[in-house]
Amino acid sequence: MNNHTMEDLVSLCKRRGFIFQSNEIYGGLQGLYDYGPLGVELKNNLKRAWWKSMIYDRDDIEGIDSSILTNPLVLKYSGHEDTFSDPLLDCRSCKSRWRADHVEDGKCPGCGSEDLTDPRPFNLMFKTNVGPVEDGNSFAYLRPETAQNIFTNFKNVLDSTPHPLPFGIAQMGKAFRNEITPRNFIFRVREFEQMELEFFVRPGEDEEWHKRWTNLRLDWWQEQGIDKEKLELYHVPEDELAHYSKATVDIMYKYPHGLEELEGIANRTDFDLGSHTKGQKDLNINAKVEKNTQSNAKLAIQDLNTKEWVVPYVIEPSAGVDRGFLAILNEAYKVEDLEGDKNRTVLNLKPHLAPIKLAVIPLKRNDQAIVNASRELKSKLQKAVTGRVLLENTGNIGKSYRKHDEIGTPACITVDFQSIEDNTYTIRDRDTMNQERVHLDDIKAYLIQNYNI
Numbered sequence: 537m538n539n540h541t542m543e544d545l546v547s548l549c550k551r552r553g554f555i556f557q558s559n560e561i562y563g564g565l566q567g568l569y570d571y572g573p574l575g576v577e578l579k580n581n582l583k584r585a586w587w588k589s590m591i592y593d594r595d596d597i598e599g600i601d602s603s604i605l606t607n608p609l610v611l612k613y614s615g616h617e618d619t620f621s622d623p624l625l626d627c628r629s630c631k632s633r634w635r636a637d638h639v640e641d642g643k644c645p646g647c648g649s650e651d652l653t654d655p656r657p658f659n660l661m662f663k664t665n666v667g668p669v670e671d672g673n674s675f676a677y678l679r680p681e682t683a684q685n686i687f688t689n690f691k692n693v694l695d696s697t698p699h700p701l702p703f704g705i706a707q708m709g710k711a712f713r714n715e716i717t718p719r720n721f722i723f724r725v726r727e728f729e730q731m732e733l734e735f736f737v738r739p740g741e742d743e744e745w746h747k748r749w750t751n752l753r754l755d756w757w758q759e760q761g762i763d764k765e766k767l768e769l770y771h772v773p774e775d776e777l778a779h780y781s782k783a784t785v786d787i788m789y790k791y792p793h794g795l796e797e798l799e800g801i802a803n804r805t806d807f808d809l810g811s812h813t814k815g816q817k818d819l820n821i822n823a824k825v826e827k828n829t830q831s832n833a834k835l836a837i838q839d840l841n842t843k844e845w846v847v848p849y850v851i852e853p854s855a856g857v858d859r860g861f862l863a864i865l866n867e868a869y870k871v872e873d874l875e876g877d878k879n880r881t882v883l884n885l886k887p888h889l890a891p892i893k894l895a896v897i898p899l900k901r902n903d904q905a906i907v908n909a910s911r912e913l914k915s916k917l918q919k920a921v922t923g924r925v926l927l928e929n930t931g932n933i934g935k936s937y938r939k940h941d942e943i944g945t946p947a948c949i950t951v952d953f954q955s956i957e958d959n960t961y962t963i964r965d966r967d968t969m970n971q972e973r974v975h976l977d978d979i980k981a982y983l984i985q986n987y988n989i
């Protein structure tokens with residue numbers, strides 16, 4: 537059975553320690569969430585899988601981790617100061633404020649009044665003061681996307697780790713947007729994480745690479761356990777494109793609240809490098825860029841054969857970590873009927889994403905020999921497995937199995953009296969609920985073969 541609601545996911549997240557409302561004990565702060573003990577593991581596993589696919593499995597992409605506080609000039613030349621806004625209007629009756637595209641038939645979604653102001657642009661970037669004097673001049677932005685400091689580091693990365701075209705720079709981390717209407721749990725929030733790749737290609741090869749990255753990203757989401765049937769491509773119409781984009785394809789996912797964007801893959805042309813570079817007039821920049829007199833770096837690459845300077849085009853697959861988390865959770869959540877009118881909740885997470893890889897469960901909570909043997913086994917397995925192995929000493933095997941089904945632990949290993957005699961352990965599979973007795977010497981191979989952990 538898989539017809540659950542967003543509330544089912546929110547409830548599981550709170551009950552089991554995946555996600556909590558941020559600042560909850562003081563009434564919360566809208567659009568912010570905290571990841572709990574299990575959430576942080578799942579989130580890190582998702583990010584690690586992305587990093588591996590981008591950096592370790594390829595030889596043409598480098599990673600960086602840049603600052604979050606951003607010099608306003610970066611976001612001036614990127615176009616964000618002028619264009620990164622949503623049109624907003626106010627209801628004069630109930631004093632509420634709405635995004636213009638959320639208002640239908642000219643009526644306030646809150647009270648239904650038609651007494652609304654005209655839409656005005658509202659910039660979505662957060663500002664903060666830098667240094668001891670709050671005079672309004674020494675401020676920085678909290679980055680609204682991780683992309684910009686990839687562009688500003690283009691020359692640093694190339695000088696230290698040279699690559700011919702095509703090549704990429706990847707980054708994951710926090711981004712901040714003062715969303716007018718944060719909603720749908722972690723889908724639209726004010727502080728979130730992105731996993732972004734800026735892939736630099738020769739002008740003219742951009743459209744081919746755009747298609748290629750769209751397919752690669754679709755495949756990757758399926759490798760994370762997302763059903764192909766729940767993914768759709770949306771070719772963003774020209775009048776909806778961001779200011780830097782020549783073409784954007786969104787990967788849409790069927791969330792509990794509807795079909796919505798999970799990742800966007802944009803062809804950013806030579807807009808960003810062209811905007812941030814010095815010596816614009818000597819470079820053959822195609823995009824319409826603002827004249828830049830303040831950059832001190834030439835963001836171009838020299839063709840070794842022709843000696844010509846080229847401002848590369850950029851293909852950008854940009855994914856939201858939190859939206860990925862929500863999609864994966866939604867996909868994995870199942871309520872299964874069992875015999876005798878019972879049911880169980882199970883998260884069929886891919887083992888590489890599971891927050892707990894293995895649970896070691898002593899058959900008897902107070903039997904010192906069994907508990908000691910369990911501790912020893914946990915410690916051995918923890919050395920063999922990447923990710924968390926948990927000693928689950930509740931004394932109730934059935935309850936422990938249910939808990940680990942619900943949090944997606946791929947396998948539970950029970951330690952009983954026989955284990956102490958002959959070093960064999962019962963391994964119970966989350967999905968099939970089958971149990972097998974395996975000797976200690978064979979456990980590692982068993983785990984690799986069955987779970988690749």
Ligand code: GAP
Pocket residue numbers: 680681682683713715722723724725726728730732797798799800852854855856857858859
């Ligand atoms: N650098 C390009 C860029 O930032 P975007 O479409 O604005 O493009 C990319 O954002 C991805 O970041 C989205 O596909 C989404 O997954 C995620 N994202 C954007 N705004 C978000 C928000 N308010 N809350 C959660 N995730 C968000």
